[in-house]
Amino acid sequence: MxxxxxGQPVTRSEDTRLLRGAGRYTDDVRVPGQKVGYVLRSPHAHAAILSMDTADAASMPGIHAIITATDLKQAGIKDIPCVVPLRVRAGTTLHMKHRPVLADGFVRHVGEPVAFIVADSLYEAMDAADAVMVDYDMLDAVADTGAALSHPAQVHGDVPANLAYDWEKGNRAATDDAFAKAARVVRLDLINNRLSANPLEGRACLADHDAGADVTRLTVGSQGVHDMRDMLAGVFGEDPARFHVLTHEVGGGFGMKLFCYPEYVLACFAARKVGAPVAWTSSRAEAFLSDDHGRDNVSVAELALDTDGRILGLRADIIANMGAYLSNYATYIQTDGQTKMLSGVYQIPAIYARVRGVYTHTQPVDAYRGAGRPEAAYLVERLIDKAAREIGQDPASFRRLNMIPPSAMPYRTPMGHIYDSGDFAGTLDAALERADRAGFPARRAKARAEGRLLGLGIATYIEACSGxxxxxxxxxxxxxxxxxxxxxxxxxxxxxxxxxxxxxxxxxxxxxxxxxxxxxxxxxxxxxxxxxxxxxxxxxxxxxxxxxxxxxxxxxxxxxxxxxxxxxxxxxxxxxxxxxxxxxxxxxxxxxxxxxxxxxxxxxxxxxxxxxxxSPPSNTFPNGTHVVEISVEIDTGVPRIERYTVVDDFGTVLNPLLLEGQVHGGIAQGMGQALLELIRFDTDSGQLLTGSFMDYAMPRADHLPMIDFSLRPVPCTTNPLGLKGAGEAGAIGACPAIINALVDALADHGVTHVDMPATAPVLWRLIHSATAANAA
The missing domain is CATH 3.30.365.10 (Aldehyde oxidase/xanthine dehydrogenase, molybdopterin binding domain)
Incomplete structure (x- = not known):
């Protein structure tokens, strides 16, 4: 056997079923008497709801119910909570604003649910939604992460400066002392762009209430039925045994399908109210307006170095966009989820991070593939690369100098993690050899002769997972x-x-x-x-x-x-x-x-x-090195990934074929963030500007080369099978490796940093502004 x-590369047994169209997804489920739910959403980012008249809409053909916030309040339905407690900095206040199922009094982002229409058909529901008369008084909005703390518009009237929380981790005194003793301090301002998960299968649900058993069944595309059941029960204030949650095939989740959304509560409430099953399926346009987004923070990062180039300390000041409300796990992602990984794979004696979560008139932000770990790796690896360039060291040599050696394992980081295993320098060297770094100068010279700038970027990552x-x-x-x-x-x-x-x-x-x-x-x-x-x-x-x-x-x-x-x-x-x-x-x-x-x-x-x-006693710590070569056309600014090499340590390998697929998918999503993807809002009105695939760029097959993937496993000592998690790794290492490669490509033009997404127009302007400055 x-x-x-x-350890065997067994092909997926699921694929025979799925590729033949025999998979059963949520929207494939049909039950007798099924009705359709439709969400009336706010067209404004910030407005007071002065009145709402549903009478005409309720009398239209095929309409069974129009549910408003008043109905939910009368039934005792609660807001959807953020379930992760947070201890804030001394002298500051935590302002937990949970997500309402339906807007009550105010709307705080475009697309916020205002009413739920139940009808015989989708088109009847949409017609009735058009007939609901809502009188809005538009108010000022703030959508920009960096401006939220000083903007006059308040998302919540009782939250000064839109500050949801002010949080810190690490030893501030020791870190300040390290910076005071430093021979050099390297600083970098970073933007981690907001993303939409965009799984192939959008969100959908079907609710059906069994009056005899007094159990509501919800069929939903989720990442875990038990947490979904418990969150629903909490919102309804009922025993979890009164909810039965089913999930069939799921066409991608990426963190976004972990959460309890208003539509799921509304479908359950409506099924009870009308005495019939109620289904809701998101359109792609709705997905951009209603799915939780990912990432979206701005940071100031600093690295303290001694005269030999050894790291003395790291300091980070992060402003994280929470959106209009705190989603289920939002408080964890940008605090512990990110900052506990700020050691990276390096011996950094002192670290201090301050994170301020801010409310804006945008959709809530929560976990997206990697959930804080990609943000940390991007900050650390960009800062490491910039430091190497500033002191004139080779980026690989600078990394080796500061890496945690295998002999130091188990290694306790200043932020509280204990790395059990890993050979970070060995993985780096293996990746550089497979990438033929020695042959890079010749490839660079050839590219330049062809009108292209070629750069090589390195990122060595580590993540905490599976705990x-x-x-x-x-x-x-x-x-x-x-x-x-x-x-x-x-x-x-x-x-x-x-x-x-x-x-x-x-x-x-x-x-x-x-x-x-x-x-x-x-x-x-x-x-x-x-x-x-x-x-x-x-x-x-x-x-x-x-x-x-x-x-x-x-x-x-x-x-x-x-x-x-x-x-x-x-x-x-x-x-x-x-x-x-x-x-x-x-x-x-x-x-x-x-x-x-x-x-x-x-x-x-x-x-x-x-x-x-x-019950895992601790996290596992997968790690690896990504090496990227990327070219930029001088005349157009168009970037192209020419070579991509990754060497990973996932401990014991259960199935290398599945692992490679996970890494490839993660790299594609990381590439999308680095070069293409951005959720953009109008900074004055808060209107979503990237509400379709005409405006929100997604990776295509021709954007990626063949990926050279290999494994260099060091078994995990805290997992009985020696396994380390692998699902998010590709997305963690890709962004910094790609941006480091772009900076390397443009270095001769005086470029020291490029924000994501590094689109062709952005790169063209950087090249030609430098050319113009040199000519002057």
């Missing part, structure tokens, strides 16, 4: 020896089904075809932490292995009876023919399937019920 086990919540797995064995896995993680396209089958096949020695999986059902699967933070395989995988081991323990007495041997003499073995039990010191053997067939089924038809649970 080894060809299906750990936090425990995960449980249940393995139900049938009399024919097949296994049904119940697991609380949620695949969004990563290939969980394949990976978990490999683990079970490795332990039990059964064919993958004999293994099935149930996920995304809050009733059938008892508990689950969902998918996010690259946790599923390092956490869920260990739980699955423990569950499989429990199956062996339960099956051993049955095997002993069949083999007519003492239970203590029975050993489980996996051979090329499969798994089974043997008597030590003999050739007596019984296959696992025969043991299952001899066991007595329980009331549910299961002969064994193995359970496993894993």
């Amino acid at each position: 080894t060809k299906f086990g750990i 936090g919540a425990p995960e449980a797995a249940e393995l139900l064995v049938k009399p024919d020896g097949s296994v049904l896995l119940l697991i609380g993680t949620q695949s969004n396209g990563q290939g969980h089904e394949t990976a978990y089958k490999q683990l079970i096949a490795e332990v039990l020695g059964i064919a993958p075809e004999a293994i099935a999986m149930v996920q995304g059902d809050s009733q059938q699967v008892k508990t689950g932490g969902g998918t996010g933070g690259s946790r599923s395989i390092p956490t869920g995988g260990v739980a699955v292995r423990e569950g499989a081991a429990d199956v062996i323990t339960q099956a051993r007495p049955v095997a002993a009876k069949l083999l007519e041997a003492d239970e203590g003499a029975i050993r489980f073995e996996v051979t090329g023919e499969g798994g089974g039990f043997a008597v030590a010191g003999s050739n007596r053997f019984v296959p696992f399937a025969e043991v299952a067939a001899a066991a007595t089924p329980d009331g549910d038809g299961n002969v064994f019920r193995g359970t496993g649970k894993y």
Whole structure:
């Protein structure tokens, strides 16, 4: 069975179903009597709602209900909360403004839900929405992150200077002392651009209330049904047992589908109110207006160096855009999620970070692939590169000089993480060799002769992931020896089904075809932490292995009876023919399937019920090096990635094929942020300017070269399988590597920094403004 086990490049078993169109996504679900929900949204970024008249709309054909904030208040529906507590700086105040399900009195961003229309058809609902008369009194708006603290427009009347929180981490006194002693201080102003997740499958839900059981069922594309169930129950003020959440196939999540959105609450409320199932599906235009966004912060970062170029300290002052309200996990992403990784892979004795979260008249901002770790890597790796250039050192040599050596493991960072393993310099050197850095000068000279500027960029990243919540797995064995896995993680396209089958096949020695999986059902699967933070395989995988081991323990007495041997003499073995039990010191053997067939089924038809649970004692710390060569056409400013090399350390490798796919996808998203993507608002009105794919640029296949991906694993010492998370890594290393390459390409033109997205017009202006200045 080894060809299906750990370390094998097994192709995804899901793909046969999905590529043939047999997948079942939320919008594919239809139930008898189903109605359609439609959201009337605010056309203004900031306005008082003076009045709302729904009478004419409610009398139109096919309309079953028009729900307003008044209806929700009368029913006791609460706001959707931010669930992460935050301790702010001494002498400051935390202003937690939770997201209302429907606007009440004021609207605070374009697209904020104002009313929910339930109709027989979408077009009838849209016609009724046009007939709802809302009288708005438009107010001043602030949409710019950097201007929020000083702007006269207030998002919330009781929040001075739009300051949601003022937070700090690290040793300020020690860091100030390091800077006071520094021979050189390097400073860099950074913008981390706002992004839309844009998964292939937009958000959708279907709510149906079973009056007899008094249970509301919500079918929704999510990243975890149990958290969704619990958040819904909190908003309704009810027992979680009154909600049954189902998730089928999910066409991409990237963090954005973790959250409880107003539309999900509204569908559940409406299904109860009208006594019929209610479905809502986002259009792409709605997605830009209503999905939580990612990133969006501005930073001032500083690095203190001694005379030899060794780092003494790092200081960061970050302003993070929270949008109009705090989303479910927003307070964590830009505070602990980002700043705990400011050590990067370097020995930095003292670090201090201050983060101020600000409210603006924009959609809420929360986790997007990497969730704080890409922001940290971008800050650190851009600062490292700038420091190397300022002191005249080679960027790779400067990194080596300051890297944490393997001999220092386990290494405690100033921000509280303990790195258990890693060979950062070894990974850097391997990446540079694979990238043929030695041949770069010749390639640069050739490009220049062709009218292109060629640059090489390096980024060495590390991230903390796969910690936090425990995960449980249940393995139900049938009399024919097949296994049904119940697991609380949620695949969004990563290939969980394949990976978990490999683990079970490795332990039990059964064919993958004999293994099935149930996920995304809050009733059938008892508990689950969902998918996010690259946790599923390092956490869920260990739980699955423990569950499989429990199956062996339960099956051993049955095997002993069949083999007519003492239970203590029975050993489980996996051979090329499969798994089974043997008597030590003999050739007596019984296959696992025969043991299952001899066991007595329980009331549910299961002969064994193995359970496993894993609570990670700490994070895992995947790391790696990205090396990018990028060219810029002098005449047009058009950038092109010519070569992309990445060497990663993900610890023990479960399936290298799945890993490579995850890294490729992450790099594509990182490239999109670095070169193309930007959510832009009008700074005066707060209107969204990038509300479609005509305005919001997305990566295409021809934007990326072939990616040279390789692994240099150092097993994790804190994970029983040696695994490290991998789902977000590509997006973490890509942005700084690409921008470092662009700065290198434009260095002869006096360019020391390029903000993201580095589009062709931006690069053209940088080249030609430098050319004009030199000519003058």
